[in-house]
Each structure stands twice: as structure tokens, then as C-alpha cells.
Amino acid sequence: MTFTNSAELLSFHWVAYTIYAAMIISVIAWFGYNLTRKDAKSVFRLPFYTYMAFLVAGGVGHHIFTYNTIPWVSQDITRHDITPDASYQFEIKDHKWIGLPKKITVQCGQTIEFDARSRDLVYGFGLFRQDGSLVLQMQVNPGTDVNGILDPNDILWTFNHNGVFDLTSTEYSGPAQYTEDGEDLMLVKNFVEVVGCKDGGGKL
Amino acid sequence: MSMMKNLIDGTNFDHKSLNALQKVTLRAVVMSFLFFGLVAIEGMIMRLVVTGPANPLPPMFSHPEHYFSIMTVHPIVGIFGSTYQLVFAAFMFLVPFLTKKPLYSIKLANFVWLMITIGTALAWLAAFFWQYAPLYTLYWPLPADTTQFHAIGGVVFIVGVALIMVGTLGFIYNIYATIFARVGIHKDKTTKELLISGFGIDGMLNLVNKLRGKPPYTKEPALALPVVAIFRGTVDTFLDAIVILAAGILVLVFLLADMSGANWDVAAVDSLLYKNFFWWGLDLVADGLVLIYVAGSWYLLATLITGQKLFMENVARAALMLELLVSWMVWSHHLLADQGQPEMMKLISGEMVTAFELLTQGLALFITLVTLWKARPLKMTMELKYLLGGLVGFGLAIPAAIIQADMGMNRVLHNTQWIIMAHVHIALIVGLYMTLYSALYVLWPIVTNNTKMYSSKLSNIHFWLYLIGGIGMGAFGGMAGLDGMLRRHLYVNGEFNTLMILAAVCGTMVLVAWFVFLFNIVMSVGIKGLIGIFLPAEDPTASYGIEPEEIAENHK
Numbered sequence: 001m002t003f004t005n006s007a008e009l010l011s012f013h014w015v016a017y018t019i020y021a022a023m024i025i026s027v028i029a030w031f032g033y034n035l036t037r038k039d040a041k042s043v044f045r046l047p048f049y050t051y052m053a054f055l056v057a058g059g060v061g062h063h064i065f066t067y068n069t070i071p072w073v074s075q076d077i078t079r080h081d082i083t084p085d086a087s088y089q090f091e092i093k094d095h096k097w098i099g100l101p102k103k104i105t106v107q108c109g110q111t112i113e114f115d116a117r118s119r120d121l122v123y124g125f126g127l128f129r130q131d132g133s134l135v136l137q138m139q140v141n142p143g144t145d146v147n148g149i150l151d152p153n154d155i156l157w158t159f160n161h162n163g164v165f166d167l168t169s170t171e172y173s174g175p176a177q178y179t180e181d182g183e184d185l186m187l188v189k190n191f192v193e194v195v196g197c198k199d200g201g202g203k204l
Numbered sequence: 205m206s207m208m209k210n211l212i213d214g215t216n217f218d219h220k221s222l223n224a225l226q227k228v229t230l231r232a233v234v235m236s237f238l239f240f241g242l243v244a245i246e247g248m249i250m251r252l253v254v255t256g257p258a259n260p261l262p263p264m265f266s267h268p269e270h271y272f273s274i275m276t277v278h279p280i281v282g283i284f285g286s287t288y289q290l291v292f293a294a295f296m297f298l299v300p301f302l303t304k305k306p307l308y309s310i311k312l313a314n315f316v317w318l319m320i321t322i323g324t325a326l327a328w329l330a331a332f333f334w335q336y337a338p339l340y341t342l343y344w345p346l347p348a349d350t351t352q353f354h355a356i357g358g359v360v361f362i363v364g365v366a367l368i369m370v371g372t373l374g375f376i377y378n379i380y381a382t383i384f385a386r387v388g389i390h391k392d393k394t395t396k397e398l399l400i401s402g403f404g405i406d407g408m409l410n411l412v413n414k415l416r417g418k419p420p421y422t423k424e425p426a427l428a429l430p431v432v433a434i435f436r437g438t439v440d441t442f443l444d445a446i447v448i449l450a451a452g453i454l455v456l457v458f459l460l461a462d463m464s465g466a467n468w469d470v471a472a473v474d475s476l477l478y479k480n481f482f483w484w485g486l487d488l489v490a491d492g493l494v495l496i497y498v499a500g501s502w503y504l505l506a507t508l509i510t511g512q513k514l515f516m517e518n519v520a521r522a523a524l525m526l527e528l529l530v531s532w533m534v535w536s537h538h539l540l541a542d543q544g545q546p547e548m549m550k551l552i553s554g555e556m557v558t559a560f561e562l563l564t565q566g567l568a569l570f571i572t573l574v575t576l577w578k579a580r581p582l583k584m585t586m587e588l589k590y591l592l593g594g595l596v597g598f599g600l601a602i603p604a605a606i607i608q609a610d611m612g613m614n615r616v617l618h619n620t621q622w623i624i625m626a627h628v629h630i631a632l633i634v635g636l637y638m639t640l641y642s643a644l645y646v647l648w649p650i651v652t653n654n655t656k657m658y659s660s661k662l663s664n665i666h667f668w669l670y671l672i673g674g675i676g677m678g679a680f681g682g683m684a685g686l687d688g689m690l691r692r693h694l695y696v697n698g699e700f701n702t703l704m705i706l707a708a709v710c711g712t713m714v715l716v717a718w719f720v721f722l723f724n725i726v727m728s729v730g731i732k733g734l735i736g737i738f739l740p741a742e743d744p745t746a747s748y749g750i751e752p753e754e755i756a757e758n759h760k
Binding site for chain 2: 006009010013014017020021024025028031032034035036037038040042048051052055056058059060062063066067069070072073076077120121122124126128129131132133134135136137138139141142143144151152153154155170171172173174175176177178179180181182183184
């Protein structure tokens, strides 16, 4: 099992957490009801060490599961050893993107490096689908090295599904990011377009 | 009794019968719930704004300066003005109650609630008048960005937060001075014995001795388990106060330099290093202080409600010690989206140690449930209902956070509504506050000298509205997060309209629940009584002598 994009992961997460939430509410409600009954008997016994083992398995297993099913985890850790198909570097200053390409067209399956550098505040870099859901995001911290070169904030991403994605800052950097009416000045519509994938994802 | 008479005189509340400790406790409780109302109204304003053009509020609320100034003070008022006040009040009452020793200083306790009240009010005024809005995260250099904010607003805000922290340090001193006072049952105890007990080391040694087949290190620990939790959580409260004060001084120095005409380079402070420092401290509130205080409160409530010893008490003591290490090492889960953060820190601190919280909180949940189960049948009193509500809250909120504290999930959930609604709001509104309401119902007769609650029907209405509204608001907000809605972003076009309307409906339930609760309390103590709480106490006693065992009798 592998999630090929964030939409699949988010749908899975929605279902899994909803089931868990319904379960924990039901268990406590059932528990509360039986607390008041004289004749309430334990339906099952949960030994302490089994319960603890379950929690350990849950805590550790969660990370093992995501490492093996979410491709961008290992890619992120080893990103400095991977040669991307294309790289885009740009800057942000005064809530404005500087040196940003007008539009990036990505062929299906390509791995792209985005490197955003801030000249003043903490910003974010996030790509969103047309339905508003998040494709990816990272923080963009300001700072320079000893030579005065801006610190990189880089991310690698492999695109496996067709789509047109908008860009905006995902971190609050003050009200100047918006017009007086609340329109987002850092929003770049249709910034990335991915082409050449099959309907369900993957190369044609 | 007519409604009007109730409103003025209450049921049988007599403020003149209260001693100094009871009065100072109630003063902080009153201020806490007033701030809770303010924070609920602020929350509702923000919920309504993001429903889009159809929202009924005047347009000014959708202006970014206005919207984000509300978002800045919302957590300050909620966490410090309301939660800190309530928790500090409860603990400054409970430590003397459980140790059967007087509180170190009533004057200091008065100083604490006054400092937190004035500090919160100042921070709120800074946002209201000057629209100072760097948010509670204070990500450097935004709080010192005078091109966006008035420096004077920043100074007032920082002074407000500093006063809150000074009040917090007062609370810490009062608690430790009370615990370490060698009077009453601790007359013959040494500081070393109290320290060993306070850190839960005696519980750990008991466990080790049991495994080695030796007699226990101590059969009667120097401090009761809830006091150990208070002792232990207060260590984190102290460290957190120091970090917030240090960050405040940094911001203040830059703002004052700007006001004096100097042009200091904000780049002199490394943003990522600052983030690490700030989150280390701030996370002590969430992962250290809240979880430890809450675990201690659950243990106390379970023993008071059942009248029985806590199940696996030594394990609980040892776990509180373990949490000392866990809570200091988890901050990196806030920095999983920062690409400059070393991968090993993300992996060890952000993922692995953070996952330990599933264990420590899961253990507290298990111990509390088994303690209750062993004592059945129990009456479903208001305190038991609220305790179960609190357990549900953390049962929902902790896994929601652990899920996001993962490098894969964080990439698509960081800074979305998922973490602030499904985790933070459910943890605070449902988990923490329902635990605190449970404590309030347990302590109500003791703190008010057996004042009759005006209406048990209203108590029940409050419970259900609050529980359903709190979980509902968190759930719909969390769903919006999964749909990509950011947490620190302004949406004015109704982008997540349906979920936000549903969240607003649930938020309204929480707000109405607060009105119902407030009405019930005011009708119980009366306006005269409410004013009387703030008048000097005739009885200067700083302790209360009711035995905890007497409370348990009422639940059988």
C-alpha cells in the first residue's frame, strides 16, 4: 500500500480517525453507563501490559506505517542526495514573491525542487488544489549564512497526478499579506500544472 | 424564592462565612469564567468571519488588522486569563486541603490573580486599541516588525504578558513554599524526603524494590499523588514562564530601540533558533503542564469520587517522573515543517519522544478508569459526568496530535485547522475544561460552605450543550483542516463555508452553555454574594480542614 498523493492520504486519515473517534466516545459512554449499574460485569479484561503494548505499538507503528506508505517521508530525509528533474529558487520580501516563474509545467512523475528564501519574515510555501486541499507545504524562515547568502528552505516533490495548483504562504506574516477586504496578496493562481498522468494517477 | 431574590441573595450563600483561602480561590474562579466568556465571544467572531460574505457581523471584523488582533489575544485570554487562573486557584486551594497545611501566603495568592487579570487585560487592550497582532507564536521577527504594528501596542502587549508571567511565578512560589513548609503532617519530614516524593522518585523506587523482591522504599509517601502532579507540573510552569519572559524581553528591547529612533537589525536573532527556544518553552504549557496537571486532577477526582486508593499508584508516581523527561524533549514536533531543522531532531524529538505522550496519557486514562470501575456502582453525579467528559476530550485530542507529529502527515496537516481544532480546542474545551468543571463540582460545597446549586437541570443543560458543542466544533474544524483550511489565514469568500457554519453552530452551543453555567452560578451565590467575594475576609484562615474521605461518602 502506497499513497501516491496527499488527497489519498487525507481521505484515508479522515475515515480512520472518524472510526477511532466514534469508538472512543462509545467506549467511554458504555463505561459511564455501566459504572452506575450494580450488576455490571466486565465484558472483557484488558491486562495492563497488553494495553501498554497496544499503546507502544500504536505510537511506533504509526511512524513505521507512514514511512512505508508515504513516499515523501524518505524523499525528504534523503533530499540532498537526490537530483531533481527541475529546480526553482525564489525569494520573498514584503509579502511579495520575487523571481517566481509565471507558471511551472510538470510532466507526470517528475521530481521538482522548490527553494524559497525569505528576506524579512517567517512565511510559508504551500500548493493547493482547486478544491482548496493541501498538496504540500513547508515553512520559509529568514536568515543568512556568514557570507550573507539567504538560507534555503527547500523541498522535493514528485507529482503523480494531473492537476492545477495554486500557491500561497501557509504561515502568518502579519496583516499586510491581505488587502483591507481580506484578499490574499500572496496567492498565485494556477502556479503549477501537472500533465501527462493517467486518470487515477501514474504515468500514461 | 422568587427569581429576583435568588438573583440578589443567591440560595444559601453567605460570603461572610468564608475564610481567606476560600475567598481568594473564588475571586480567581470568577475572573477565570469572565475571561472564558470573552474568549468564547472572540472565538465566535472568528468562526463567523470565515463563514464568508453571508456572515452577519459588521465588515470591520473581516479586516485583517481586526481579525488577526482578535486571533492574537484569543489564546492569551483563553489560556492565561481563564485556564491559568482556574488551575492556579484550584491548586492553591487543593495543596493546603490535601496536605492539611495552611497556604504559604494569602497576600501572594491575591497578587497572583490580580497580576494575571491586569496582564491579560493589558494584552487585550494592546490588540483592541493598537491592533498589535503577531499571534501567540511571536515568530521572530514579526513581533518587532514596526512597519506593520505600532511599537507602543507591542510594548503594552509585552508588559501585559510579562505581568501574567510575574503572577505565574508568584503562584509557583506559593505552591512550593506550602509544600516544603515543615508544619503539620510534614513537621518531621526533611526537604530531601519531600523532593524525592515530589518528583515521583519514591514510586519508582517502590517499583524497583518490588521487582527485586525487596520491601517497598516507602509505604506512606510524603506527598499525596495529586500533590506530586502539582509539584511536577509546576516545574514545567516555571520553565515556561522563564522562556516567555525571556522572549518578551527580547521583543521589548527591540521595540524600545525602535521608539528611541535606533534602527537595530532584527536579523541579528536567528529565526529558527528562536523558534526552537520559544517552542521548547511554549510546549511545556501544552505537553508538560496540561498533561501532568490533568493526570493529577484525574487521579484526585477518581479517588475523591470513589473514596478508594488509586489503582497502581506507584506506577502513576513513576510515570509522572518519566513525563519530566518526555515533556522537555518533544518540542520539535512543532518544527517538522521547518526544512532547516536537523532531521535527527525531527525524528527523535518530533516523532519518537512525542509518541511517548500516547503512553503517559494513556496510562493516566487507564488508571483513572480502573479506579472508577473497581468502585462501581457509583452515582452519576455532575462531577463524575464531567470527569468522563474530560477523559473523552483527551481520548480524542491526544491521538489527533500524535497523528500529526509525523513527518509524513505533517507535510499535509501543518498549520491547518486540524491541529488547532481537532487537537487544541478539543483538548482545552472538552478535555481540560470538563476536568476542571468536575473539580469545580467536587470542590463547590467545600469552597462555598455547602451552598446549594440553584438548578441541577441547568447544570445538566450546561453539560450536554458544552460536550456536544465542544466536540462538534473541534470535529468540523478538524474536517476543514483535512480539506486544506489553514489555521492562521483569513478566508473572506466562504471557501470552507459548510464546515464553518456547522462549527459556528457548535461554537454557539459552547457560548450558550457558558451563559447557562454563569446564570446558574450567579443565581446560587447572588449578586450580593458575588460582590462579597471581593470584600476582605473576616476569617484570616488560610487552610481548610474537611477530610477528603467525606467527599467520597456523597457519591455512594
